[in-house]
Amino acid sequence: MTAARRLALGAAALGCIALAVTLALWALDVSRWNDAFVSGDVRFRVAPEDERLWRPAELVPLDAARRLLAVQDDVDFREAVRALRQAELEDPVISDPEVAIRRNEAQARLEAIVVRDSDDSRRSRAAGLLGVLGLARFVYETQEREALLSATIANLTQAIALDPSNDEAKYNLELAYQRGRGLELTEASAGSNAAPGGQGSKGAGAGQPGSGY
Structure with a gap:
């Protein structure tokens, strides 16, 4: 196997790993949004002034999960x-x-x-x-x-x-x-x-x- 071939396979493997990690983080963000609505609605009863209500910390940048879930x-x-x-x-x-x-x-x-x-x-x-x-x-x-x-x-x-x-x-x-x-x-x-x-x-x-x- 040539060096170029090994390099290409390594890059592809790294790309797959990066994609898998991104999808896992994305799934976690989706779960956080679901939890944020439930917990935020409950907390609203006692602390409506809390600016963190319905604002989960997303791991994937650019508000990807929020956009996905609309x-x-x-x-x-x-x-x-x-x-x-x-x-x-x-x-x-x-x-x-x-x-x-x-x-x-x-x-x-x-x-x-x-x-x-x-x-x-x-x-x-x-x-x-x-x-x-x-x-x-x-x-x-x-x-x-x-x-x-x-x-x-x-x-x-x-x-x-x-x-x-x-x-x-x-x-x-x-x-x-x-x-x-x-x-x-x-x-x-x-x-x-x-x-x-x-x-x-x-x-x-x-x-x-x-x-x-």
Whole structure:
């Protein structure tokens, strides 16, 4: 066997080893992503501010596993729900400018999902949560309330159109119409315990983490 032949065989062997190692690491990254969703949804209940939620450490560069699994939309939705929870919708008074920033962030994230996501069910839930945010703003904002209510109704109507089984959006749409008629309601329009993966409780966009994905 010539030296060139031996060199070629050695290079091929090294290439096979490198490929095998890469595939093994890739498989490990895929497993880490699956675990990250389960553990992240659980941890969200007690530490929603944790920036490591749904962020596994990938071994293969260039986010190969994330791209393979096409999970970015799932991550984006969870982060939008986290932003909404941190927006303190149950507080009708904004005394902290940081809260206003969080509410604007939550709105921007949810709007992006409604526009860009390929899954109608997830888009419906995002549009419904925009409706929840609008109902909360309607409580404390004193200017342009008619335009705000109109946008809220439009978001909730879109949520129902995208997913006719979205009962939460239907409930909140009726609530929005009642607000528009100037009725005094005792039910809270939004809750502080929104949870990623959940369908949510009526009027709150809350739910059990890990379900509904």
